[in-house]
Every structure is written in C-alpha cells, then in structure tokens.
Amino acid sequence: MPIFEYWGYDKKESDFVFKEINLDKDIRNKISEHSYAILTFKNCTLCFQKIKVKVNNRNEFLKIVQKNPIVCETCAQYSPNYSLNSEIKKPINIILGELTDSELKVLTGIIKLKDKKLIYRHIFNNDILDTKIWKIINLLQRKGLIRVERDSNWKIESFEFENEINNYI
Template structure:
C-alpha cells in the first residue's frame, strides 16, 4: 500500500508543514501525534479542521479483492485512513457498483487459517513457493518452470487470489510487477 497527500494550492508554508506531519504514516501508524504536528500554540481542533479542509490522502491499493486491479481510495482524515488501511475486504468502486459477487456487509473471505486449511495439496505447494521464493523471476522459473502459458498453474494462482491469500501487483499495461502476500501467512506455512 502506498499513499500520497493532496494539498490545496492556496495554503501557507506553515500549514503545508503541518499537513505533512499530520499525514506521515509508517509501520502501521501515524508518526506524529496531534500535539506535535504544529509547534505554535494554536487550538488543536482548529488546526485539524484547517488541515482536513485543505488536504486529503489518496491511498493506492495493489488489488481489488474481486477484480484484482489496482485502485485508489480518497480519505479525508486520519480516522478514515486507518479504517481503510485495516479493512480486509477492500473492493474497488466499480466492483461495488456492478459485481454480483459483492454484497456489502458480507465477508468475501474466510480467516487466513481456514483458507489455508481448505487448500488442495497443489494449491498449498504453490502458495508455499510464492511465499518462500518471493521474487517474480524465481516464481516464473520454479513454479511455472519458465512456461508462463501454463493454464493449470494460472488456475491455482487465481484460486489463491480469490481466497485472499496472495495478490499480483501489475503495471498499467497489465504486466506483473510482483507477487504479494500477507506476512502472517509466513507463520502459518512454516
């Protein structure tokens, strides 16, 4: 997950600094608490109102849980940011609008432990390979055996994606950039 800050064009340099500190996010949490965002003694609530009026966050997610394409979500404040980052069932707006598989409020996936236990032997073997090999080059060589047209392997990869165990990050021309997985899978397959 990447994100960027979008700031209005007509803000003071002081507010730009406060906005940058407000949105700085690392290792699953915001770096600055609300007291350290601005050194000057200004009403905290007023400052937050000014920041959220003149800026917002744009979070880039590597894959929709249904169509597996990249998508972005616009957030207006930290609370909404944290909610979206922690959401396990992120679906793009087009799938929310048009996919018959999407029903709001119903989980799309089982917990990871259950999903892993439901895998066939070949699905589990490929999942382990993706997690341990990590790099696209090694996955192509050892799982696909350099045959990227192997439809049986792609069926398994698609199944793993549908179960929410892996995702594929792609560029604008739909070429694969990398294979991703949740770090908690490492503990479960060892």
C-alpha cells in the same frame, strides 16, 4: 494561488483554520473543488487493481481508513462475485484448510521461492500463459493469501504475501 494563503495553523487550537479573506465566489468554489485527497490501498481482491478512494473531508478520511477496503467500489457495485460477507476475513488456518493440494502446492512454492524468475521457472514451468496456474493464483489472491504487484503497464513486478502465512506453511 497557493493554499497557505487561505489556510493557517492555530497553535492554541492545534488545528488548521480557514483565514478570513474576502474571496469572490469563483475562487471559493475553486478551492472547495480542489480540496480533496486520494487514498491508495492494497489491490482489490476481485479485480486486483489498486484501490483508490477520493475523500473530501476529515470525516470521510476517518471512515475510509477505519473501513480499510479490500474490494474496490466498482467491484462492490457490479461484480456478481462480491457479497458483503466477503469483507469478513476468515482466519488464515481455516483458509489454508480449504485449499486443494495443487492450490497449497502453488502457494507454498510462491512463499518459498519468493523471486518472480524462480516462480516462473518452477511453478509455471517457463509457460507464463498456463491458465491452470493463473486460475490458482487468482483464487489465492481472492482469498487474500497473496498479491501480485504490477506496474502501470500491467507487467508483474513481484508476488507478495503476509508474513503470517509464512508461519503456517
């Protein structure tokens, strides 16, 4: 049954209210089982997958939105590279100061070139399997300087970065 048969909007309270309908236990269980939302955040800084969180009520929703996770639950639970301190972001100028010359060169190239074909040509020198460059790109992602956006087949769509980084480069 459509959800509007069970929920109504109270204009005085400016809130949704559950309509008092005699429902059997099975239908009530089915409604509560399917009453959730899946929130999608940016990519995890460790595994680079989209962070998806299932919330079942308004309180869970508010908590997760305020938290704005940068690491997925699986990496937080199992990855040895995760620590609670990684959630605290350093200022960009400090992160940039920690980069080596080659890391800074790759970051600058990604920001200036923008287009994935140009990045492949000039940073990877047309060798997309260059593990040395991928290690640098993975490090830049972990530090939150860039994001590699991928489609469902794991094919790269684009290289993304915050505009604030462009001001420092």
